[in-house]
Amino acid sequence: MHFHLQEAIEVLERTPQALALFLSGLSAGWLQSNEGEGTWTVTQVVDHFIEAERTNWIPRLEFILQEGEGKPFPPFDRFAHLGKKDDASVERKLEQFKELRALSIAKLLERMSEEKLLECTGYHPAFGVVKARELISTWVAHDLTHIAQIARIMAKRYSADVGPWKAYLGILK
């Protein structure tokens, strides 16, 4: 086990800024590219970050603190962002993500003001009993998952362009 709240926050606070730096100003070809039918574009991954920030992490943490194990928390719809039409630029979306994340971290610090609160438990509709510290760890791993996904989507855009080097690039398989 490696979880420490402060180290988790180190990652959470960097994600929106690093993404803003990496994606702002990129050509539409990069931002609209995906991994094939039924997969997300880079921009849709950003939409998903925003949706999760709004409806998943802090709301679930607060649900745990309020309800304990007595009531399962409402399932998070991982595809909700796909049904919403949002034509804002990726720069605007990343700005929005940055603002939401800053608020989330402020609330996280407020709610987890004591070490022992990390051990609070709630009830996940599919998994059963879960701890606040597991939810926060998942938040971090979820950020990293989608950073890796963005890099993979973009790499795959050049699957044919790399020619024979494809053999050395595991990410393209």
Added chain:
Amino acid sequence: MHFHLQEAIEVLERTPQALALFLSGLSAGWLQSNEGEGTWTVTQVVDHFIEAERTNWIPRLEFILQEGEGKPFPPFDRFAHLGKKDDASVERKLEQFKELRALSIAKLLERMSEEKLLECTGYHPAFGVVKARELISTWVAHDLTHIAQIARIMAKRYSADVGPWKAYLGILK
């Protein structure tokens, strides 16, 4: 095929800055973590970026322009950085990567001053004939591969901490 030199450069110029933002100031726990025995730490991936910048991309591009298909280019040692002892901080290493990358991009623009130069061919010791444009595409995909690797290494640090959510996090498998 999607390759355009200007779009490739969009990614190449962002990589060191985005990594600097994401990794500078992180706790040693993140930077020294790896995926198990025989795998790279986050810091070793940064070392590899520096090594590739020094000995792979521009040197190979210049080799193609000078030698054509007549002479295979020397193989790139993907593990060279593991044999070198470099105790500089990750912040210093990222600064160095940024400087090297800026020089590489300047040279790339200088060498590829005309569209037709992208079609120049060289001889890869394992693959045979390769084009300049394939080498540059590979450079981009290589950046993205190692960004994804860094995210994956870091996510795996929390493999146990996420508890039952592991089932939803493909990156941890």
